[in-house]
Amino acid sequence: xxxxxxxxxxxxxxxxxxxxxxxxxxxxxxxxxxxxxxxxxxxxxxxxxxxxxxxxxxxxxxxxxxxxxxxxxxxxxxxxxxxxxxxxxxxxxxxxxxxxxxxxxxxxxxxxxxxxxxxxxxxxxxxxxxxxxxxxxxxxxxxxxxxxxxxxxxxxxxxxxxxxxxxxxxxxxxxxxxxxxxxxxxxxxxxxxxxxxxxxxxxxxxxxxxxxxxxxxxxxxxxxxxxxxxx
Amino acid sequence: xxxxxxxxxxxxxxxxxxxxxxxxxxxxxxxxxxxxxxxxxxxxxxxxxxxxxxxxxxxxxxxxxxxxxxxxxxxxxxxxxxxxxxxxxxxxxxxxxxxxxxxxxxxxxxxxxxxxxxxxxxxxxxxxxxxxxxxxxxxxxxxxxxxxxxxxxxxxxxxxxxxxxxxxxxxxxxxxxxxxxxxxxxxxxxxxxxxxxxxxxxxxxxxxxxxxxxxxxxxxxxxxxxxxxxxxxxxxxxxxxxxxxxxxxxxxxxxxxxxxxxxxxxxxxxxxxxxxxxxxxxxxxxxxxxxxxxxxxxxxxxxxxxxxxxxxxxxxxxxxxxxxxxxxxxxxxxxxxxxxxxxxxxxxxxxxxxxxxxxxxxxxxxxxxxxxxxxxxxxxxxxxxxxxxxxxxxxxxxxxxxx
Numbered sequence: 065x066x067x068x069x070x071x072x073x074x075x076x077x078x079x080x081x082x083x084x085x086x087x088x089x090x091x092x093x094x095x096x097x098x099x100x101x102x103x104x105x106x107x108x109x110x111x112x113x114x115x116x117x118x119x120x121x122x123x124x125x126x127x128x129x130x131x132x133x134x135x136x137x138x139x140x141x142x143x144x145x146x147x148x149x150x151x152x153x154x155x156x157x158x159x160x161x162x163x164x165x166x167x168x169x170x171x172x173x174x175x176x177x178x179x180x181x182x183x184x185x186x187x188x189x190x191x192x193x194x195x196x197x198x199x200x201x202x203x204x205x206x207x208x209x210x211x212x213x214x215x216x217x218x219x220x221x222x223x224x225x226x227x228x229x230x231x232x233x234x235x236x237x238x239x240x241x242x243x244x245x246x247x248x249x250x251x252x253x254x255x256x257x258x259x260x261x262x263x264x265x266x267x268x269x270x271x272x273x274x275x276x277x278x279x280x281x282x283x284x285x286x287x288x289x290x291x292x293x294x295x
Numbered sequence: 296x297x298x299x300x301x302x303x304x305x306x307x308x309x310x311x312x313x314x315x316x317x318x319x320x321x322x323x324x325x326x327x328x329x330x331x332x333x334x335x336x337x338x339x340x341x342x343x344x345x346x347x348x349x350x351x352x353x354x355x356x357x358x359x360x361x362x363x364x365x366x367x368x369x370x371x372x373x374x375x376x377x378x379x380x381x382x383x384x385x386x387x388x389x390x391x392x393x394x395x396x397x398x399x400x401x402x403x404x405x406x407x408x409x410x411x412x413x414x415x416x417x418x419x420x421x422x423x424x425x426x427x428x429x430x431x432x433x434x435x436x437x438x439x440x441x442x443x444x445x446x447x448x449x450x451x452x453x454x455x456x457x458x459x460x461x462x463x464x465x466x467x468x469x470x471x472x473x474x475x476x477x478x479x480x481x482x483x484x485x486x487x488x489x490x491x492x493x494x495x496x497x498x499x500x501x502x503x504x505x506x507x508x509x510x511x512x513x514x515x516x517x518x519x520x521x522x523x524x525x526x527x528x529x530x531x532x533x534x535x536x537x538x539x540x541x542x543x544x545x546x547x548x549x550x551x552x553x554x555x556x557x558x559x560x561x562x563x564x565x566x567x568x569x570x571x572x573x574x575x576x577x578x579x580x581x582x583x584x585x586x587x588x589x590x591x592x593x594x595x596x597x598x599x600x601x602x603x604x605x606x607x608x609x610x611x612x613x614x615x616x617x618x619x620x621x622x623x624x625x626x627x628x629x630x631x632x633x634x635x636x637x638x639x640x641x642x643x644x645x646x647x648x649x650x651x652x653x654x655x656x657x658x659x660x661x662x663x664x665x666x667x668x669x670x671x672x673x674x675x676x677x678x679x680x681x682x683x684x685x686x687x688x689x690x691x692x693x694x695x696x697x698x
Contacts, residue, residue, distance in 0.1 A: 118610060118691045139614045146612020157607045157695065161312035171611045173305070176296045218611070 065225065065257060066092040066115065071124035073110055073280075084110040085121070086280035092259070094225065097252045099268040100261045102277035109230065111277070112261045116149050116228045117141050129225070146175050150219030150256075152248070154231035156211045158203040158218075164210075165190065165199040168217045175222065189217040193247065209240025216247055226257045233267060245270065297617050299624075306625035309601075316597065317629065320590050324633025324671050325640060327583035331667035332641025332659045334579045336648065338572025340657030345564045347656070349557060355528055356430070358555040359390075359521040359538060380546050381517030384446045384506065389545060390521065393537050395530040399523040400426040401446055401506045405513040407477040409502060411463040418459065420476060420502050422509020430522050433498060438470050438485035441505055449507035453481035457489055458499035476504065477512050531556065576663050580670050586633070587674030594626060594682035605686050606694025615687040622683035623676060630675030634668040641667075 073085035084107045092098060100108045113119040114126065117133060126133045128148060136144065158167045165186050172182045190196045193213040203211055212232060219227060229248060233241030245267060252258040262268050269288065276284045310317045361382045387401040403422035408415055421427075425443040428435070440454055453474065460469045460483075469483050487498050510516060525534045535554050543550050598605070605618055613621075641659060648657040 113692045116610065118695075139616065142609070142612050142614035142617070145610065149610075149612075151610045153695065157603060157610075159604055159607070161308050166308075170608075173301045174297050174608065174611055174613045174617060176298055176301075179301075222612075 065094040065096075065129060066090070067125075067127040068114075069125040069127070071114065071121045071126065073107075073114060073119070074122045083280045085114070088124070088280075088282060090275075090282065090285075092257060094257055095252070095255050096257055096259075097249070097270075097272045098257075098259045098275065099271035099273070100259065100275045100277060101263070101265070101268040102283070104263075106277040107280040108261045108277050110280075112228055112230055112259070115226070115259065116151055117145050146171060146222060148225050150216075150222070150224040150227045152212070152215050152219050152227065152229040152232045154234040156203070156208075156215045156235070158211055158214060160203050163200050163202055164195060164206065164214045167203070167214055168221055170218060171222045185221055189221055193217045207240065208236045209243050212236060212240070212244045213247060216244070216251075220251060220256070224256070226259065227251060229258070229260045231262055231264075232260065233262075233264065241267075297613075297620065302621055302624045303628060305621060306628050309625055310629060313597070316593055320586075320593055320629050321633040321636055323586035323589045324583070324630050324675065325637035327579070327586045328634045328637025328667045328671055329641040329644060330582055331576055331579040331663055331670075332638060333644045333648070334575040335572050335663035336641075336645035336657040336659035337655075338568060338575050339660045339663075340645075340648070340655040342565060342568035342572065343656040343658070344654065345568060346561060349561045349564070354557050355525040355531065356557045357523050357525060357531065357534065357538070359523070359542075360553045360555055361517070361551065363551050363553055380549065380551050382521060382542075382552065383516060383518060384510075386542060386545055387518065387521050388446060389541050390523065390538055393534060395526045395534055397524050397526045398426040398429050399521065400424050400430050401518045402427070402520040402522055403506050403509040403513065403515075403517075404519045405509065407512065409459065409463065409474060409476050411472060411474045414463045414465075416459070416462055418500060418502055420504060420509060420512065422504055422506040422512075424506055427503065427522070430524055434488035434490055436486050436488040438483070440485050441503065442484075444505075447507050448505065449511055450505050451479065451481045451508065452484045452505065454485040454487060454501075454503045455483060456487045456497070456499040456501040458497070459502055460486055476502070479508070479512055481508070572660065572663075576666070580667065583667065583670045583674050586671065587678035590626060590629065590675050591678035591681055594622070594679050595685065598622065598682045598686040601686075602689060602694045605689050606691040609689070609691035610695060618689075619683045619687040622686050623679055626675050626679030626683070627672065630671050631668075633675075634671040637671070638664055638668065 068088050068090040071085055071088040072083065075082045075084055086107075088111065100111060102108045110119065114121060117128075121134065124134075128144065133141065133144065159170070162170070168189055169182050169186045172185065190199050193216065195210060195213055195217065198206060198210060203214070206214065227248065232244055232248065236244060248258055248260070249270070258271075260267065260271060268274055272288060274284075274286055274288055275282055359382065361380070384401055387399060390396070391399050400423045405420050406417060407420050408417050409420075423441070424446055425441045428440040436457070438454075441452065442450060444450065453476065455469070463469070463474065464472065469486060472483050473480050474483060481504055487501055489499055504512070506518070523534075525531050538554060539550055539552070542552050608618060608621070641664075645657045645659050648655065
């Protein structure tokens with residue numbers, strides 16, 4: 065599904081070149097549950113943006129479904145993001161003026177999906193996220209956990225192959241955080257490739273495969289017990 | 296690809312979410328469009344007013360002006376041409392022979408004091424004949440107009456307008472009274488009805504005496520103009536050449552007159568007043584550019600306030616092109632709404648002007664409405680290109696970065 069080959073990502077900060085990613089080689093199969101951990105500045109967010117096609121490597125190749133994405137132009141990358149990738153952010157990034165249903169609908173609107181089909185899919189997503197009675201609520205009328213579930217519904221409405229979560233529980237209390245993690249894991253059970261970037265050791269340890277990063281390199285890459293017992 | 300309808304819905308929600316910003320920009324565009332509409336309606340009103348004035352004089356009117364001007368009457372300055380050889384009452388009498396002339400009136404003009412029992416007013420005095428009444432399409436309210444006598448006859452009679460009557464006589468009866476004009480005495484034989492105007496001079500202020508009396512009063516043997524009405528429009532060229540031939544023969548072979556036709560004057564005034572309308576419309580359109588600049592600035596602020604949103608849209612699969620498109624749709628929606636609000640206000644405004652000043656037919660020309668909406672749209676879109684490009688080029692990684 066995902067294959068990174070000799071990926072470098074350099075940033076120019078003043079006169080210094082910062083190696084945010086330093087020769088990353090990584091393969092991720094379909095349906096994996098992967099956590100990326102590491103201290104601040106270790107390059108995990110850069111890796112996530114790169115995997116999500118929001119950023120391009122300075123050198124190296126990124127194959128997504130056997131296609132080299134480094135050859136694609138802006139338009140094609142946007143289309144790939146829409147089809148393959150779902151993002152879940154720490155701060156939810158819901159549009160405050162839109163209702164929960166409208167926020168969830170947005171990726172389908174951008175993709176030009178027919179309105180009838182959109183409404184059906186949104187209704188189904190609201191149902192499965194237990195948000196059916198919150199459809200017409202604006203984000204500020206929702207709790208943190210509900211907001212993140214709206215964001216997850218939005219991220220998965222286009223049936224993406226990969227779900228990228230950047231500290232998905234970072235702004236939530238423990239109970240709703242757990243609730244959100246379980247929701248993500250249920251999606252993984254149904255076949256979505258789940259990649260979670262986190263500081264939180266407890267959250268990181270729930271994944272079947274854990275990557276630790278340090279100074280732009282992959283320090284360790286290990287399989288773990290997937291008993292979901294870490295939390 | 297994102298559907299237009301959904302883009303409009305998205306833009307509409309964004310506009311509604313920021314109601315004060317939206318109203319401010321609507322106001323800017325609206326004022327621009329409304330001022331174009333109202334100012335051009337004033338220009339158009341002036342043009343129609345002048346046009347009406349001329350047609351009230353009759354479309355087959357010819358005016359013989361002493362002095363030759365090479366631009367052949369298409370220039371209003373001929374109205375003030377200087378004579379080489381004066382037009383005289385004998386010239387006028389010679390012209391009257393032509394069968395296709397229905398009326399002919401020699402015309403003289405000067406300013407003098409008009410007094411009655413200590414009431415005094417300095418006013419323009421017109422000298423002419425009985426035919427002037429028909430040429431000017433005036434009506435008599437009381438008494439009669441100048442008697443239909445020979446042009447040479449300087450009867451001491453006067454016909455006055457209602458303002459002059461009120462100012463001189465107040466509540467007294469004016470008919471039959473003797474008034475003094477300059478150093479001569481005239482008997483009031485008629486009062487004009489208020490209907491109609493003549494070249495900006497109200498009928499109410501008219502003082503008309505026989506042309507020979509005016510010549511004596513102003514101590515001249517010349518005429519200021521000869522007005523004549525041709526029986527049919529087709530006969531105008533024939534009558535024109537007859538006039539030139541006749542006057543030439545009488546003036547020792549010199550063609551020293553200018554014949555001004557109604558059409559020529561009307562065309563000239565139309566040209567002038569249309570240019571005036573375009574000019575005021577253009578000046579008002581500058582306010583649309585100002586509105587465009589305001590829209591640009593407000594959109595720039597809006598884009599930086601919505602950095603997160605734009606980054607999010609990109610992460611959800613919106614390309615730079617779609618982001619550009621969304622911002623431009625928002626600007627287009629905004630300027631169109633503003634422009635239509637402005638049209639409404641502008642048309643209401645010119646309706647108000649027509650109500651307040653019924654003489655001024657201040658109808659906004661159609662082109663002004665169309666052009667102002669187009670200019671508003673184009674300027675709104677052009678000035679939004681910069682903020683829209685800025686938005687579309689936002690790096691989503693930076694846009695989504697945590698604070």
